[in-house]
Amino acid sequence: MPTIPKSLSAPYSGIYPTVHNMPDQCPLCDRRKEPPSDFCTFHGAALKNLEEAYAIWTKAFDGQLTKEEYYAKVLARSETGRAIRDLINYIRAQGAGG
Numbered sequence: 001m002p003t004i005p006k007s008l009s010a011p012y013s014g015i016y017p018t019v020h021n022m023p024d025q026c027p028l029c030d031r032r033k034e035p036p037s038d039f040c041t042f043h044g045a046a047l048k049n050l051e052e053a054y055a056i057w058t059k060a061f062d063g064q065l066t067k068e069e070y071y072a073k074v075l076a077r078s079e080t081g082r083a084i085r086d087l088i089n090y091i092r093a094q095g096a097g098g
Helices: 006-012 041-060 067-076 082-093
Strands: none
Touching: 041 067, 041 082, 067 082
């Protein structure tokens, strides 16, 4: 299988095997995983923030907000950073969108 250029692989590196996706590396970047997380410190913190904010947003929407709706709303915001965008795209690609 051909290797995807690094510039294109970040949001999808967990899907396609590349030289950058080693077992001890974060599936979103070349940083080392921080056990017990599947992600590096940077993306692990992004995941924690994403999950904590979902609880707050769900309460604000009277419990009527699915994770997929939440992800769409977060991605639509211009303030959303790359780490969160990459993480949401990865979660969606893994089929864990909710």
